[in-house]
Amino acid sequence: MDDMAEIIQEFLVESHENLDQLDHDLVELEQDPGSRDLLSSVFRTIHTIKGTSGFLAFHQLESVTHVGENLLSRLRDGELAMTPRVTSGLLEMVDAVRSLLGDIERTGAEGDHDHSALIALLTALQEGKQAVAAEPPAVTTDDVQDDVEETPQTTEDVVEDAAEPDVVDEPVAEPTAEVEDVVVPDVAVEAPVEAPVETVAEAAVEAPVDAAADAPADVRRSAADSTIRVDVDLLDSLMNLVGELVLTRNQLVQRAATRKDPELLRTTHRLNLIAGELQEGVMKTRMQPIDTVWNKLPRVVRDLSVQLGKQVKVQMEGRDTELDKTILESVKDPLTHLVRNAVDHGIETPETRVAAGKPAEGTLTLRAFHEGGQVNIEICDDGAGIDPQRLRDRAVSRGILTPDAAARMTDREALGLIFAPGFSTAEKVTNVSGRGVGMDVVKTNIEKIGGLVDVHSEPGAGSTIRVKIPLTLAIIPALMISAGGNRYAMPQVNLLELVRIDGTQGTLVEDIQGTPVYRLRGRLLPLVSLREQLGLPEAEAGTTYIAVLQADDRQFGLVVDDINDTEEIVVKPLGKHLRHLGLFAGATIMGDGQVALILDAIALARGAGVLSDAAVQKADREAAERQAAHERSQLLLVGLGDGRQAALPLAHVDRLEEFPRERIERIGHQDVVQYRAGLLPLVHMDGVFGAHGSQGDEDAPVNVVVCDHRGVQVGFVVRQILDTVDAELSVRSRLDTGGHRGSAVINGKVTELVDMGRAVAGLDPAVFGDVPETVGV
Known part of the structure; x- marks a missing residue:
């Protein structure tokens, strides 16, 4: 009901504006009957009112405008000539429409007025019966004049x-x-x-x-008087002036704080309040609901689903969530691409969905909400989801990643490959997808406005793309920090917390493979020195200040000289001579009149290698392993050729087998064995761990641990199968010779822990080609 009331309100506003224009156009048309432009404009206006009134079930209004549209149609086609009597009839129609709109606005209904006489008049004029049209069907202006003269x-x-x-x-x-x-x-x-x-x-x-x-105080304005249309350029200019006012306010507040003048302090306090309210009011004039972008997406989904032979319904939540108009325009194209991508790659055909036990019709959910000073937008589908291993394999086959780099990636990092330039898992190029462009552009455009994009997926269940964007780009809260004697602004949207480390706490900062990290509540936080990124000399030893930031869903600590106060800053674009400096997102003017550069958290993280450096990622994994050091793990203990001991996670073990050596066959460089109507690829654990001991009895059967890795069975060839244990890994070490998860003491013996993904990294990517394809990107 609220949505319908909003539609009716918009209809009333636009119709009143159009009627005022109609009065003007009809009078001009009487002076210039041959004007095709005026006739077309009048016809379009009446046609629009008629169509919308029919949709909203205002039948009287529809009837009046329908007969007027027929008359205008004959005039437009040259079948009738515009005469003063025709003009008067059309103006009477405009008055009737205005009266009906007034009734709708006051009561919500059209009332019980009888417009049959007006309809008869317009019908007669349409048929060219000027004599009939001249006879007034009701009280006319002449009658009113006669009454007035009495x-x-x-x-x-x-x-x-x-x-x-x-x-x-x-x-x-x-x-x-x-x-x-x-x-x-x-x-x-x-x-x-x-x-x-x-x-x-x-x-x-x-x-x-x-x-x-004596008039009643609660008299409401009409729909036409309650709104006003303002040019966007005028709003932008007004916003710039408010920004300058905020800068001046900051300067006055800062100066007043240093003076011992109570009257000045009261005045600046009052100015501060008024400027804040003015800023908020102007911001509201620029805010628009996200539905202005979303209302075009159902048509996009419908056309694309018909083209692809799919059935997709669209659900929307949070349609009233408001954003700055500039932000809204920036995300329109990225959101459209994400929706098309979900329909094309995510949601399956009806036949595939039914075979998988799903409804034939897929569901695409658009969700928007405010959180932490940002707008969160989610595009969710209940389609096939994304298989991270398939993304790894495709990245290796396309030459985007090496096999070793792909094996080191976590599932979350693998999902991020869909945003890599030139990456696509579509099997063929169509007019919808397959060229490997689009998702990288989406990520770039969203990051340009200070936003983040992330993907979560569950194979077989669907995917969710999450976009986080700021409410506005004009005036933002920021933390002021210092480095090398200069001040910089860090947008608070990237700030998580602040940490102060005294000189006596220096042991909390460690160095792992050349990367400084800070142990924050048991987790290793990679550190980035702002001085180092700016090319400044290192600061003298002493108190360390760390701003914990989040960029691209990864946390890191920015080491600065000092932390000042928070301020609302006005974002100014950088000049042409500074735009090549990638660490900065803009500039602002401080309360003392000096310029401060605005730092870009994502650029800082990338410049320091936080988002991609393997050493930092390994440090995170080791921290997680140490945090879980006292948790119990179920493991299968196996022996290697040189007497060493390794452990496989028992959760991945399907069966223990023995095969005669002669059953082992070779395909290229890969050993396989025929197993249960298929081929079982083999991984020799001695080779993985570099265990070059005795070869043992060549006639003895081969011990194979059959494991399930991402839906594909892989056989691990070991020297011995020792035992299964439920052990507490209390003694851990980073020492590692191939298992990639370090080592631990189990049953009194040093045991090397096996990372399943790393162990199978040497297999040919074709081994996983039989995995059912779940999604393409």
Whole structure:
């Protein structure tokens, strides 16, 4: 109901504006009957009102505008000529439409007015029956004029009537120029008979003032008067002026704080409040609901699903979530691409969905909400999801990653490959997808406005793309920090917390493979020195300040010289000579008049290698392993050729097998064995761990641990199968010779822990080609 009320309100506003234009156009058209532009404009306006009134079930309004549209159609086609009588008939139609709109606005309904006479008049004019049209079907303007002429029209008439004793309560008519053209309503004059002329005249000037004073206070404005259209450029200019006002306010507040002047402090405090309210008000004028972008997406989904032979319904949540108009324009194209991508790659065909036990119709959910000073937008589908291993394999086959780099990636990092330039898993190039462009552009455009994009997926269940963007780019809260004697601004949207480390706490900062990290609540936080990124010399030893930031869903600590205060800053673009400096997102003017550069958290993280450096990623994994050091793990212990011991996670073990050596066959460089109507690829653990011991009895069967890795069975060839244990890994070490998860003491013996993904990294990517394809990107 709220949505329908909003639609009706918009219809009323636009219709009132159009009717005012119609009055003007029809009068001009009477002077220039041959103007095709004016005729077309009038016809389009009436056609629009008729179509919308039919949709909203305003049948009287639809009937009146329908017959008027028919008349205009004949005029436009040259079948009728525009005459004064035709113009009068059309103007009467405009008045009727205006009256109906007024009733709708006041009561929500069209009322019970009878417009059959007007419809008959317009029908007669359409048929060219000027004689019939000339006969007024109801009270016309001429009749009204005749009635008016029978009543007193001047002040003199009113005075003469008032002088007669038997006519005291006659209505006072409109005064003429003698009372300075003041419009007087119909009010009864109750002056005594002997009242002088001046008294009566004075009562007839004062009456409107009293009537206005006694008018009810809750009189509502009309729909046309309650809104106003403003050019966007004017709003932008106003926003710039508010930004300058905020800068001036900051300067005054800073200066007033150093003066011992109570009156000045009160004045600046008042200015601060007013400027804040003005800023908020102007910001609201620029805010628009995200539905202005979303309302075009159902058509996009419908056309694409028909083209692809799919069935997709669209659900929207949070349609009223508001963003700055500039932000909204920036995310329109990225959101459209994400929606098309979800329909094309995510949601399956009806046959595939039914075979998988899903409804034939897929669901695409668009969700928006405010959180932490940002707008969160989610595009969710219940399609096939994304298989991280398939993304790794495709990245290796396309040459985007080496096999070793792909094996080291976590599932979350693998999902991020869909945003890599030139990456696509589509099997063929179509007019919808397959060229490997689009998702990288989406990420780039969102990051340009200070946003983040992330993907979460579950194979077989669907995917969710999350986009986080700021509410506005004009005025933002920021933390002021210092490095090398200069001040910089860090947008608070990237700030998580602040940490202060005294000199005595220096042991909390460690160095792992050349990367400094800070142990924050048991987790290793990579550190980035702002001085180092700016090319400044290192600071002297002492207190360390760390701003914990989040960029691209990864946390890191920015080491700065000092942390100052938070301020609302006005974002100014960098000049051409500074745009090549990638560490900065803009500049601002501080309260003391100095310029401060605005730092880009993502650029800082990338410049320091936080988002891609393997050493930092390994440090994170080791921290997680140490945090879980005292948790119990179920493991299968196996022996290697040189007497060492390794452990496989028992959760991945399917079966323990023995195969005669002669059953092992070779495909290229890969050993396989025929197993359960298929081929089982083999991984020799001695080779993985570099265990070059004795070869053992060549006639003895081969011990194979059959494991499930991402839906594909892989056989691990080991020297011995020792035992299964439920062990507490209390003694851990980073020492590693191939298992990639370090080592631990289990049952009194050093045991190397196996990372399944790393162990199978040497297999040919074709081994995983039989994995059912779940999604393409």
